[in-house]
Amino acid sequence: MANRNGDDQRVALKERIAGAADALRQSQVWTSIFRPGSPFRHGYSDSPRNRSYVIMNNVLYHLHPVKVKRHGVRLSYTLCLGGLSFFLFILLTITGIFLMFYYRPTSPAAYNDIAALATDVAFGQIVRNMHRWGAHAMVLTVFLHMARVFYHGAYKPPREFNWVIGVVLLLLTLLLSFTGYLLPWDQLALWAVTVGSNMAAYTPVFGAQVSFGLVGGVQITGDTLLRWYVLHVLFLPFIIVVFMAVHFWRVRKDGGISGPL
Amino acid sequence: MAEIPESILRRSAAARAKAEGRPLDEILAEMGLAPEGGSAPAAAPAGEPAAAPVAEAVAPEPAAAAPAAADPGGAALEGFAAMADVGVPESLIERSTRARAKADGIALPGAAPAAPVAAGGGGGAAAAPAAAPVAAIPAGVRTQRLLTVVKANAIQQVKKEPHDKVNTWPHLVAAEFVALMVMTAFLLVFSVFVDAPLLELANFNEQPNPSKAPWYFLGLQELLSYFDPQVAGVIIPGFGIAAIAFIPYIDKNPSVRPNDRKLAIMIFTFFVMASAILTIFGSFFRGPGFNFTYPWADGIFFDF
Ligand code: HEM
Numbered sequence: 001m002a003n004r005n006g007d008d009q010r011v012a013l014k015e016r017i018a019g020a021a022d023a024l025r026q027s028q029v030w031t032s033i034f035r036p037g038s039p040f041r042h043g044y045s046d047s048p049r050n051r052s053y054v055i056m057n058n059v060l061y062h063l064h065p066v067k068v069k070r071h072g073v074r075l076s077y078t079l080c081l082g083g084l085s086f087f088l089f090i091l092l093t094i095t096g097i098f099l100m101f102y103y104r105p106t107s108p109a110a111y112n113d114i115a116a117l118a119t120d121v122a123f124g125q126i127v128r129n130m131h132r133w134g135a136h137a138m139v140l141t142v143f144l145h146m147a148r149v150f151y152h153g154a155y156k157p158p159r160e161f162n163w164v165i166g167v168v169l170l171l172l173t174l175l176l177s178f179t180g181y182l183l184p185w186d187q188l189a190l191w192a193v194t195v196g197s198n199m200a201a202y203t204p205v206f207g208a209q210v211s212f213g214l215v216g217g218v219q220i221t222g223d224t225l226l227r228w229y230v231l232h233v234l235f236l237p238f239i240i241v242v243f244m245a246v247h248f249w250r251v252r253k254d255g256g257i258s259g260p261l
Numbered sequence: 262m263a264e265i266p267e268s269i270l271r272r273s274a275a276a277r278a279k280a281e282g283r284p285l286d287e288i289l290a291e292m293g294l295a296p297e298g299g300s301a302p303a304a305a306p307a308g309e310p311a312a313a314p315v316a317e318a319v320a321p322e323p324a325a326a327a328p329a330a331a332d333p334g335g336a337a338l339e340g341f342a343a344m345a346d347v348g349v350p351e352s353l354i355e356r357s358t359r360a361r362a363k364a365d366g367i368a369l370p371g372a373a374p375a376a377p378v379a380a381g382g383g384g385g386a387a388a389a390p391a392a393a394p395v396a397a398i399p400a401g402v403r404t405q406r407l408l409t410v411v412k413a414n415a416i417q418q419v420k421k422e423p424h425d426k427v428n429t430w431p432h433l434v435a436a437e438f439v440a441l442m443v444m445t446a447f448l449l450v451f452s453v454f455v456d457a458p459l460l461e462l463a464n465f466n467e468q469p470n471p472s473k474a475p476w477y478f479l480g481l482q483e484l485l486s487y488f489d490p491q492v493a494g495v496i497i498p499g500f501g502i503a504a505i506a507f508i509p510y511i512d513k514n515p516s517v518r519p520n521d522r523k524l525a526i527m528i529f530t531f532f533v534m535a536s537a538i539l540t541i542f543g544s545f546f547r548g549p550g551f552n553f554t555y556p557w558a559d560g561i562f563f564d565f
Contacts, residue, residue, distance in 0.1 A: 051428040052430075070426060072433070073427055073436055130448050137448065146505075153525075181475050187464060190463035195472050198494075199495070200495075202490040203495050219465075
């Protein structure tokens with residue numbers, strides 16, 4: 001008898017929870033967050049209609065159409081390289097923000113802050129490692145992405161301009177990596193950047209000005225550090241995001257991923 | 262104007278009856294249709310409140326609302342009167358009414374003296390007294406004005422869509438998620454085992470030998486040992502980037518099949534290979550003074 005009573009109570013509790021969940025899902029707050037048709041409103045059961053709704057009622061709709069060409073989904077077509085470049089960028093943003101909490105772009109504090117990541121900051125070293133290796137990986141994936149686009153002839157009309165935007169993205173990626181290279185303010189950073197920016201000084205006619213603007217003086221100093229820091233954490237990411245937005249928009253407007261060979 | 266099939270008129274009458282809450286037969290009668298059940302057409306009651314305001318204003322006589330019966334011409338003319346309801350200027354309605362009447366061979370009161378037509382055969386509208394042209398048209402069918410007929414393919418180009426499509430969810434999203442996870446896992450594991458380099462504090466007075474640029478510039482630095490800095494450092498990379506950007510405008514070959522693009526693929530591959538070799542060379546085969554070394558003999562002078 002007591003046992004049955006317990007069962008009844010459990011059932012009642014279950015019903016009450018279900019009722020509360022229903023009430024929550026019908027509340028104004030909930031329905032204002034999730035669009036009509038969102039699986040979060042009605043639950044998800046696998047049907048072609050729901051498959052479309054998942055994308056349509058999701059911020060992903062900004063990136064993906066509801067349907068894509070079958071061959072575009074095959075990993076062997078894009079090798080997901082563009083997507084990985086984008087994903088690496090996101091990962092670099094996240095790890096980069098973490099690093100910003102512990103970094104001062106002044107000489108010699110910058111160096112000490114980086115060194116302290118290994119000793120004083122929880123997960124500091126691994127986050128720094130991920131940021132560094134991720135940056136190298138991104139240069140690589142962007143380059144490989146360009147190569148795969150070339151070998152597919154995917155730059156041909158109507159995609160010519162997206163290729164040009166891609167070239168700008170490649171340059172911005174290199175610049176982001178290069179500006180970040182200076183920030184640890186160690187011997188590797190200083191002299192690699194010295195070699196790199198000396199090359200820029202050979203620009204015909206404006207060489208001296210280019211070098212001065214880049215370095216923020218006649219030679220690399222603590223001022224260069226601040227300048228490159230701002231470029232690295234604000235200016236270049238902002239620009240690259242704008243170009244990525246245009247890049248992705250064009251991929252869709254140009255008819256999605258290019259056709260199979 | 263196309264003739265509207267009776268079935269559709271009936272459906273619209275039913276909808277209207279529902280919307281206005283009036284008996285269906287009353288509306289059917291107004292539209293000149295037999296009431297449901299197929300009995301004889303009923304005359305609209307005189308002074309019917311739902312008659313079009315314009316028609317009422319111009320010709321208040323009850324005769325104006327005479328049943329148009331099943332006369333197609335009359336039915337069409339009724340339509341024009343209904344336009345007044347939706348704000349079409351009266352002058353336009355009159356003009357269309359005339360044009361329509363002329364096309365259908367119906368005599369309009371204003372145009373020529375109407376020859377009395379047998380009431381049973383329809384044409385009651387045309388035979389209405391010469392009060393005013395629109396007066397003869399009772400309110401009834403709402404209709405659209407046909408502006409022009411355009412061939413479908415002139416305004417829309419239906420390109421052949423590839424039919425072989427799949428849903429982004431789950432197919433593409435799943436693949437992306439896997440790629441994302443694999444990349445994260447790889448980076449995480451790699452970062453556990455390999456630390457990012459950190460040498461001594463930057464020192465302006467002590468240049469390491471060799472000094473190397475970041476790896477992606479080492480191909481250029483390697484070029485510096487063959488060419489004048491202006492050529493290797495600026496002109497070659499400058500023109501290189503410009504050439505890459507212009508590829509789509511230079512390569513006019515529309516085909517994407519590798520077999521048709523042998524030259525393009527050859528050239529591109531040549532440059533990719535060349536830069537890869539230069540980069541590897543600059544990274545691993547250059548030692549102190551940027552002189553040639555074997556990495557297995559003298560060690561590696563290279564840091565990520
Ligand atoms: C930050 C760098 C970049 C990111 C995040 C990026 C991202 C993407 C993504 C996600 C796609 C969709 C297809 C795919 O994944 O392959 C794509 C397509 C494309 N990208 Fe990029 N991309 C970058 C750099 C470049 C570069 C350097 C080029 C060429 C110079 C380029 C040219 C193109 C073209 C032409 C397409 C269309 C390909 C097709 O329709 O098959 N992109 N990009």
